[in-house]
Amino acid sequence: xxxxxxxxxxxxxxxxxxxxxxxxxxxxxxxxxxxxxxxxxxxxxxxxxxxxxxxxxxxxxxxxxxxxxxxxxxxxxxxxxxxxxxxxxxxxxxxxxxxxxxxxxxxxxxxxxxxxxxxxxxxxxxxxxxxxxxxxxxxxxxxxxxxxxxxxxxxxxxxxxxxxxxxxxxxxxxxxxxxxxxxxxxxxxxxxxxxxxxxxxxxxxxxxxxxxxxxxxxxxxxxxxxxxxxxxxxxxxxxxxxxxxxxxxxxxxxxxxxxxxxxxxxxxxxxxxxxxxxxxxxxxxxxxxxxxxxx
Amino acid sequence: xxxxxxxxxxxxxxxxxxxxxxxxxxxxxxxxxxxxxxxxxxxxxxxxxxxxxxxxxxxxxxxxxxxxxxxxxxxxxxxxxxxxxxxxxxxxxxxxxxxxxxxxxxxxxxxxxxxxxxxxxxxxxxxxxxxxxxxxxxxxxxxxxxxxxxxxxxxxxxxxxxxxxxxxxxxxxxxxxxxxxxxxxxxxxxxxxxxxxxxxxxxxxxxxxxxxxxxxxxxxxxxxxxxxxxxxxxxxxxxxxxxxxxxxxxxxxxxxxxxxxxxxxxxxxxxxxxxxxx
Numbered sequence: 001x002x003x004x005x006x007x008x009x010x011x012x013x014x015x016x017x018x019x020x021x022x023x024x025x026x027x028x029x030x031x032x033x034x035x036x037x038x039x040x041x042x043x044x045x046x047x048x049x050x051x052x053x054x055x056x057x058x059x060x061x062x063x064x065x066x067x068x069x070x071x072x073x074x075x076x077x078x079x080x081x082x083x084x085x086x087x088x089x090x091x092x093x094x095x096x097x098x099x100x101x102x103x104x105x106x107x108x109x110x111x112x113x114x115x116x117x118x119x120x121x122x123x124x125x126x127x128x129x130x131x132x133x134x135x136x137x138x139x140x141x142x143x144x145x146x147x148x149x150x151x152x153x154x155x156x157x158x159x160x161x162x163x164x165x166x167x168x169x170x171x172x173x174x175x176x177x178x179x180x181x182x183x184x185x186x187x188x189x190x191x192x193x194x195x196x197x198x199x200x201x202x203x204x205x206x207x208x209x210x211x212x213x214x215x216x217x218x219x220x221x222x223x224x225x226x227x228x229x230x231x232x233x234x235x236x237x238x239x240x241x242x243x244x245x246x247x248x249x250x251x252x253x254x255x256x257x258x259x260x261x262x263x264x265x266x267x268x269x270x271x272x273x274x275x276x277x278x279x280x281x282x283x284x285x286x287x288x289x290x291x292x293x294x295x
Numbered sequence: 296x297x298x299x300x301x302x303x304x305x306x307x308x309x310x311x312x313x314x315x316x317x318x319x320x321x322x323x324x325x326x327x328x329x330x331x332x333x334x335x336x337x338x339x340x341x342x343x344x345x346x347x348x349x350x351x352x353x354x355x356x357x358x359x360x361x362x363x364x365x366x367x368x369x370x371x372x373x374x375x376x377x378x379x380x381x382x383x384x385x386x387x388x389x390x391x392x393x394x395x396x397x398x399x400x401x402x403x404x405x406x407x408x409x410x411x412x413x414x415x416x417x418x419x420x421x422x423x424x425x426x427x428x429x430x431x432x433x434x435x436x437x438x439x440x441x442x443x444x445x446x447x448x449x450x451x452x453x454x455x456x457x458x459x460x461x462x463x464x465x466x467x468x469x470x471x472x473x474x475x476x477x478x479x480x481x482x483x484x485x486x487x488x489x490x491x492x493x494x495x496x497x498x499x500x501x502x503x504x505x506x507x508x509x510x511x512x513x514x515x516x517x518x519x520x521x522x523x524x525x526x527x528x529x530x531x532x533x534x535x536x537x538x539x540x541x542x543x544x545x546x547x548x549x550x551x552x553x554x555x556x557x558x559x560x561x562x563x564x565x566x567x568x569x570x571x572x573x
Binding site: 004006014017018104108111113116136171223229252257274275 | 307308311314315319321322325340342384387388390395397400417421424425440441443449502509521535540548551556559
């Protein structure tokens, strides 16, 4: 009996914090999402129903955010995973400078997204004084200058994707490099004895052996990209709706706070829609990986 | 045959170098811009890739014209307190799961693990309302409270604690050592590498945190560096003073880069065990 109490005592701080800041909010978000016309100031509402979902799903800002997020996901997840695989393969085939490259590649992981986003902004943005480095490069190859920060939609989307990939690469390279390093050397030796061509070694040995890690990266990549937000703020500023570059998570926060805020019910409905999308995609991913991955 | 192999190697090195440049270049550009003077930066239609007259005036501006030192100090306080309190909470919980026997332990542990799947975006809405209604906006307490438990770190540490042989515990019990003393004198020193890893990962997370601080503070006196840099971008220096802005960016980025270069191996091992960004 005394022991029972002691165990709970040690757990108490964790349980209290989780209860207040995770379990209760988790229940509350469902309640918020069905309270119609909730007023933050008076904490009152006048009905229960699905109006909030209806509103959110018709809100042009939300639809724009969904579109932006989907494009971002579809472009960055395959590109970053593929590029990370190429780089990791390159890394694991060299000895000299391997450590140096690995250290450099990891740098974006420890940098502040908001701060380094400013550097990307000045590289891509033409100003009154200069076209900006990227545009000068484009001009050099005979192209016309584009305002990547306040200009056409595809240009802004390009920078956003580029920056997102730059940010997520360290994690993927790290995971794939350690996966490659853990493949049993004996397989390669046998292949060498049999004089197996290198692309066959790759598709028949390497790829199957690291496929669980690739699927892991694809799944976490999808989840991460669906929650994109601070990279967009870093590039386009806090008013993402005006820039037309809002993301789903950005929409949730805008509904909560700031000039457009004060609507926790709409925010909750949007967050639940996002959660439903992510859950569906993760489930599909898991089913596909169960079928194809070699464990 | 031998020749063909070395051509392949050269191509690999070229490819790897290109990506290395892509990664390094923004850092180089930010340091370079931060040491150019305002007039020389704006005078360059084609930006120069090096400067012969470096200046520290932008760093002076960053610390005098905008409250960068304040943002920096706030972030330091926030990071230290959050990490310290989280370590206590996490260590106690991990110890209970790994070493103590009590009714309902397995059930609670399963519940903890299932909570790990809940995305932050779902709970942040109510947390925002909670902290607001408690009148804790623009306070350190409001900034810190929601981020002092991490189920993932509890899980990581519990696994580590569980590896410590039972015999040690039984011997300590025979000697009449209390559980708490055993935790402090034996388990924590043995698990020190994991605890250091957790600490570093949490410090990185705190230093870079943006969303929660943005929701919960609108008084500049409580801004952390992420919000500070956003504020500087939108309202500080006058919009065109890019070199001063870059100096602020350098100051903000430096602590974590130094931390990384010191603890490189530990950080990378820790992240590959289960850290994701964002």
